[in-house]
Amino acid sequence: MITTVEDLPPELAASASPEEKNYIAEIQRRGLLPFAVTPHFASLAGPEQDDPIRRQFFPDPCEAAPDPCALDDPLGEYRFRAAPRLVHQYRDRALLLASGACAGYCRHCFRRVWIATASPIDGEDLQPALAYLAAHPEIREVLVSGGDPLTLDNAGLSDVLRRLRNARPGILLRVCTRVPITEPLRVDGETVALFAAFRPLRLAVQINHPRELSAPGCAALAACVSAGIPVHIQTVLLRGINDNPALLAQLFRDCLDLGLSPYYLFQMDLAPGTAHFRVPLKQGLAIYRELGGLISGLGLPAYALDLPGGGGKIRLHENVIAGEKTAAAGNMYVLKDSTGSEWYYPTTNT
């Protein structure tokens, strides 16, 4: 991984402003979400400060701006911790935080506060999660996430998947990763065979921009599809990066051509330091409406939001907004979930 400006490709290194360099030093000093990018992902970036790949990994001093809406745990995952590394929020599925590391860090990451301090999973952490899964047959699916589980080597990943499978034979495993995009050569033949060996298994891969689909990334994803591994795409709606219906339509068409299934388009969570990436909700709804006219249903992901503070995932549409109110953190939309409970999401990102 590249962790200093000096180690970036020369054009990118030269593009770093004094403010960006100072902010990277501040990140290190304060132990915030690290600056780290793979040489592969850095090679996809242009030197312009608004380049859509550069912005996803290059720390922006805007991250330090006060955001009264920010939540350290935006999805409320701590409320649903059933074991130190297991989150059980939805009846039929659970989330295993299998690694605290990623192959490079996305500046829009919603788990950024946890990731900055997390350690790799070990047997001691895994055991209570396995015991919980064995005692809860209503759980039919485990999302293996983190961080990124593909930062484990194949032996480590195989060990985690095998222990999950032994605890609950037949359970569906969903491996959530960005590695096929950020470090595609990590997904070698052995990794693909490993996925195939642990079926039923699906991959959920975050892809935010058509330029992320490099030749090696496409090859890695195509190898998974050829091996019979369903691959679902999750995209984060990011201001100035992909907040454009035509660009999103291109991304999802490219994904369909590779045999990948667009699954979710996420409205940004309220993680600290990410307000500058947030597309205002009404604009997001307008983008999604237009996107629906540009692409067939096969390529149209669900537009969704994890309700801030632990309300769970909802599909976004105009009728979800029940009104507006002024709160201490600013103007908020009032969102209603399927039970009629009210949740709040900022009307703007400032």
Ligand code: SF4
């Ligand atoms: S790969 Fe996922 S978990 Fe890791 S920094 Fe990016 S968004 Fe966060």
